[in-house]
Amino acid sequence: MGTAGHARRSCLAVPGSSTKMLDKAQGLPADQVFLDLEDAVAPLAKPDARKNIVAALSTGDWTGKARVVRVNDLTTPWTYQDVIEVVEGAGADLDAIMLPKVQDAAHVQWLDLTLTQLEKSLGLPVGGIGIEAQIENARGAST
Secondary structure (H helix, E strand, O other), X not given: OOOOOOOOOOEEEEEOOOHHHHHHHOOOOOOEEEEEXXXXXXXXXXXXXXXXXXXXXXXXXXOOOEEEEEOOXXXXXXXXXXHHHHHHHHHHHOOEEEEOOOOOHHHHHHHHHHHHHHHHHHOOOOOOOEEEEOOOOHHHHOO
16 A cells, blocks of 8 residues: 555654564554664664565565655765665565655655666556655755
8 A cells, every 4th residue: 555545643663673673563553654774773783674674574564554664864874775775675565765854855856766766677666665755954944
């Protein structure tokens, strides 16, 4: 179920570094889950967290939940690999990518172009994976 027509009254944040919490989240009543690679995950844990999220999306039962992954923001060295690994590994089981700390329209444009290329190369419907941009300050709101 895509995020477009999905009521999202409750959103559950789940750290990608915890397989226990990823498993538990599947049974909890929430309209949306966002599996986190950003603030909830220490730098050295990020590579394993990506693998945990791909496995949880690919094999888990997320029925009735919009499935979103929050990647790291574009000022970090992790964003590109976050997007590539998650979409290549579980793109068919993903509703949206959440991009935090958006400072400029170019950030969203980068993610859109990258997702489009991935969707085409993987045979997924172009535009099927949505983008949720998190604007966290006045600079981001003015772009």
